[in-house]
Amino acid sequence: MMPQALKDAVLTALVAFGLFAPMVGLRTDVGPSGALVLRQRWGDVAILVGLAFAGRLALLAWRAARGEPRPQSTARAEAIRRAGRLVAPLLLAVAVLLPFMPGTGRYELDLGILVLTYVMLGWGLNIVVGLAGLLDLGYVAFYAVGAYSYALLATTFGLSFWVCLPLAGILAAFWGILLGFPVLRLRGDYLAIVTLAFGEIIRIVLLNWVSLTNGPNGVSGIPRPTFFGLTFSAGGGPGSFADFFGLEPSPSHRVIFLYYLILALALITNVISIRLRRQPLGRAWEALREDEIACRALGINITTTKLTAFALGAMFAGIAGSFFATRQGFISPESFTFIESAIILAIVVLGGMGSQIGIAIAALVMIGGFEVFRDLDEWRMLVFGLVMVMIMVLRPRGLVGHRTPSVALGERRMISAEHVAEGHG
Amino acid sequence: MLRVDAVSTGYGAVQALRDVSIEVAQGEIVTLVGANGAGKSTLLMTICGDPRARTGQVVFEGRDITRLPTHEIMRLGLAQVPEGRRVFPRMSVLENLLMGAQVAGHDPAPLLHQVFALFPRLQERQTQRGGTLSGGEQQMLAIGRALMSKPRLLLLDEPSLGLAPLIVRQIFAAIRELNEKEGLTVLLVEQNANQALRLAHRGYVLVNGRITLRGAGRELLAMPEVRDAYLGGGH
Numbered sequence: 228m229m230p231q232a233l234k235d236a237v238l239t240a241l242v243a244f245g246l247f248a249p250m251v252g253l254r255t256d257v258g259p260s261g262a263l264v265l266r267q268r269w270g271d272v273a274i275l276v277g278l279a280f281a282g283r284l285a286l287l288a289w290r291a292a293r294g295e296p297r298p299q300s301t302a303r304a305e306a307i308r309r310a311g312r313l314v315a316p317l318l319l320a321v322a323v324l325l326p327f328m329p330g331t332g333r334y335e336l337d338l339g340i341l342v343l344t345y346v347m348l349g350w351g352l353n354i355v356v357g358l359a360g361l362l363d364l365g366y367v368a369f370y371a372v373g374a375y376s377y378a379l380l381a382t383t384f385g386l387s388f389w390v391c392l393p394l395a396g397i398l399a400a401f402w403g404i405l406l407g408f409p410v411l412r413l414r415g416d417y418l419a420i421v422t423l424a425f426g427e428i429i430r431i432v433l434l435n436w437v438s439l440t441n442g443p444n445g446v447s448g449i450p451r452p453t454f455f456g457l458t459f460s461a462g463g464g465p466g467s468f469a470d471f472f473g474l475e476p477s478p479s480h481r482v483i484f485l486y487y488l489i490l491a492l493a494l495i496t497n498v499i500s501i502r503l504r505r506q507p508l509g510r511a512w513e514a515l516r517e518d519e520i521a522c523r524a525l526g527i528n529i530t531t532t533k534l535t536a537f538a539l540g541a542m543f544a545g546i547a548g549s550f551f552a553t554r555q556g557f558i559s560p561e562s563f564t565f566i567e568s569a570i571i572l573a574i575v576v577l578g579g580m581g582s583q584i585g586i587a588i589a590a591l592v593m594i595g596g597f598e599v600f601r602d603l604d605e606w607r608m609l610v611f612g613l614v615m616v617m618i619m620v621l622r623p624r625g626l627v628g629h630r631t632p633s634v635a636l637g638e639r640r641m642i643s644a645e646h647v648a649e650g651h652g
Numbered sequence: 653m654l655r656v657d658a659v660s661t662g663y664g665a666v667q668a669l670r671d672v673s674i675e676v677a678q679g680e681i682v683t684l685v686g687a688n689g690a691g692k693s694t695l696l697m698t699i700c701g702d703p704r705a706r707t708g709q710v711v712f713e714g715r716d717i718t719r720l721p722t723h724e725i726m727r728l729g730l731a732q733v734p735e736g737r738r739v740f741p742r743m744s745v746l747e748n749l750l751m752g753a754q755v756a757g758h759d760p761a762p763l764l765h766q767v768f769a770l771f772p773r774l775q776e777r778q779t780q781r782g783g784t785l786s787g788g789e790q791q792m793l794a795i796g797r798a799l800m801s802k803p804r805l806l807l808l809d810e811p812s813l814g815l816a817p818l819i820v821r822q823i824f825a826a827i828r829e830l831n832e833k834e835g836l837t838v839l840l841v842e843q844n845a846n847q848a849l850r851l852a853h854r855g856y857v858l859v860n861g862r863i864t865l866r867g868a869g870r871e872l873l874a875m876p877e878v879r880d881a882y883l884g885g886g887h
C-alpha cells in the first residue's frame with residue numbers, strides 16, 4: 228500500500244513540476260533599463276511541488292483510512308434532508324436582514340449586491356443549462372444586451388429605469404430567440420461552441436460599433452434608479468428619498484435600495500423558475516434535457532421548448548444586466564468577457580445543475596470566495612481552481628446533487644443521488 | 653385506421669425505405685418483422701413524420717398526415733414507444749408517465765390507474781428514478797408513458813430488445829390484453845419474429861427497405877423463408 232501511494236505522490240509531484248516550472252518558475256519583468264528580464268522563482272516552484280506531493284499523500288491516506296465508502300444510512304439521509312429544508316429559509320432571512328445587521332457596512336452591502344447579481348444570473352442560466360440541458364457558453368451576451376439596452380435607452384431617450392427594465396428583458400429575450408434558431412439542431416459540444424462564438428460576437432460588436440456604443444470607452448452617466456420618482460441624491464433636497472421620508476440624507480440609502488432591488492429581482496427569477504418547473508413547459512424542458520428523441524415521440528414541440536428556454540434565460544440575464552448598468556453608472560465591453568460566462572456556468576454546475584438553493588450557495592461561495600482571497604492576488608485563480616476541483620471530486624453532481632421530483636402522489640419524496648446510481652439496460 | 657401508401661424515404665443519400673405500403677385496420681395487431689437495418693424503425697418514425705416521406709402518403713383515420721409536423725401528428729391519437737425505451741433517466745416513474753399525458757391535455761388520473769393496473773410494478777416504483785429501473789421495468793414504463801396519451805394506435809419499436817424471455821412474455825401478454833380489452837390497435841415492429849407473429853393478426857416482412865411478404869401472423873410463421881431468415885435453427 229505505502230510504496231504504491233508514494234509512487235503515486237511522486238508522479239503527482241512530477242506533473243506539478245511540469246506545470247509550475249514554466250508557469251511560476253520563470254517570470255518576465257520589466258527591468259531597470261526598460262528591457263524585459265527573466266526572473267527565476269525556483270523556491271516558489273519547490274513549495275508548490277511539495278504541496279502537490281503532500282496533498283496527494285494526504286488524500287490517499289484519507290481514502291485508505293476511510294475505507295470503502297459506506298452507503299448512507301437512511302436515518303442520516305433523513306437528518307440531512309431535514310437540515311437541507313432549513314437552509315433555504317435561513318439564507319433568505321439572512322439576505323433580507325443583511326442591511327440592518329450589526330457590522331454591515333458599505334463594503335458588505337456591495338459584496339451582497341454582487342453575490343445576488345450572480346445568484347440571479349445563475350438562476351437564469353439554470354433554466355437553459357440545468358433544466359433544458361442546453362450548454363450555453365455565451366450567456367454573458369444577454370447580460371450585455373440588457374446592460375447596453377438600459378444604458379442607451381436611458382442616455383439617448385431619457386427613459387426611466389423602471390420602463391427600461393422590462394424593455395431590457397424583452398430585448399435580451401429577443402436575442403435569445405435569435406441565437407436559438409440557428410442552434411435548434413445542435414446539442415452538446417457543438418451547441419457550446421456556437422454559443423461561445425455568439426457571446427464573443429456580441430462583445431466585439433459592442434467594442435467596434437463606436438457610433439452607437441462608444442466602443443471601448445463605454446457608456447457613462449447612466450442614470451441611477453429612483454424610488455417611485457424619489458431620487459437618492461447625496462445632498463437630500465426636495466424630491467429626494469431622504470427628504471420625503473424625513474430622514475437624514477445618506478449615501479447608504481441608495482446602496483440599501485439597490486441591494487433590495489437585486490434581492491427582489493433574484494427572488495422573482497427564483498419563483499418563476501420554480502413555478503415553471505411544475506408547469507408543462509418546465510417539465511418539457513427537463514424532458515428535453517433527458518432525451519430529445521423521447522420528447523419527439525411524446526409530441527412535445529422541440530422548437531418552442533428550446534426557444535422558450537433560451538428566451539427566458541436571456542430575459543433574466545437582460546434584467547440583471549440593466550440592474551448592473553444602473554448600479555455602476557458606467558459600462559464598457561470589458562465587463563462582458565467570456566470569463567463572466569464561465570463563472571456563471573461554474574456556479575450552475577457547482578450548484579448541482581437544476582438545484583435552486585445549490586446555485587445560491589455556489590454563487591455565495593464563489594463570489595464571496597473571490598473577495599475573501601482578494602489579498603492573494605494572482606494566487607486567487609489557483610485557489611479558485613483548487614476549490615472547484617475539490618468540490619467536483621467530493622460531490623461530482625454538484626453541491627446539491629439530488630433532484631426533487633416536481634410531482635408525487637401523497638408525500639413528496641426525495642430521490643437522492645447517493646442512494647440510487649444510474650442503471651443501464 | 654392507418655395506411656402507409658408507397659412510401660420511400662431515407663437519410664441524405666441513404667435510401668432506407670422503398671415503396672413501402674402497409675395497412676393497419678381498427679382493432680388489429682399488425683407485426684412487421686425484419687432483420688437489423690431493414691428499415692423497421694425508419695418506417696415507424698416516418699409515420700410520425702421524422703424523417704418525412706419523400707414520396708408516397710401516410711393516412712391516419714382518413715386524414716393525410718404526410719406533411720404534418722411531428723408534434724402535431726403525435727396529438728392525433730397515435731403514440732410511439734421508441735426503440736431502446738428512452739425513458740427519462742433522472743425523472744421519477746410518475747413524472748415519466750405524466751410526461752406522456754402532458755401533450756394530450758386530458759385528466760391523467762384515470763389513465764394512470766389503468767397503467768398501474770396493467771403494470772403493478774410501476775406503481776410500486778413510482779418514486780424511483782427511471783434510469784435505475786431494470787430493462788423490463790423500463791420497457792413497461794415506456795409503454796405506460798405512451799398509453800398515457802390515450803392513443804387509439806400504438807406503435808411499438810422492438811419492445812423485446814435485450815430482455816429475458818420471461819419478461820418478453822409478460823410484455824407481449826400486456827400488449828394482447830390492451831388489444832383485447834381496450835380495443836387498442838397495435839403496430840409492432842420486431843426482430844423476435846416467433847413470438848411477435850404469434851401475437852399478430854397480420855404481419856409483414858421487411859427486407860432492405862422493401863416489403864417482401866405479407867399475410868396472417870401464423871401463416872407467415874409457417875413460411876419457410878420466414879423460418880429460415882428470422883427464427884434461426886434454434887427455435
Ligand SMILES: Nc1ncnc2c1ncn2[C@@H]1O[C@H](COP(=O)(O)OP(=O)(O)O)[C@@H](O)[C@H]1O
Nearest residue numbers: 663666668686687688689690691692693694695
Ligand atoms: N439517423 C440516421 N442517419 C443515417 N442513416 C440512418 C439513420 N437511421 C437509420 N439509418 C439507416 O437506415 C437504414 C434502416 O435503419 P433502421 O430503420 O434503424 O433499421 P431497423 O430498425 O430495421 O434495424 C439502415 O441502413 C441505417 O443505417
Ligand SMILES: [Mg+2]
Nearest residue numbers: 692693694735
Ligand atoms: Mg430499429
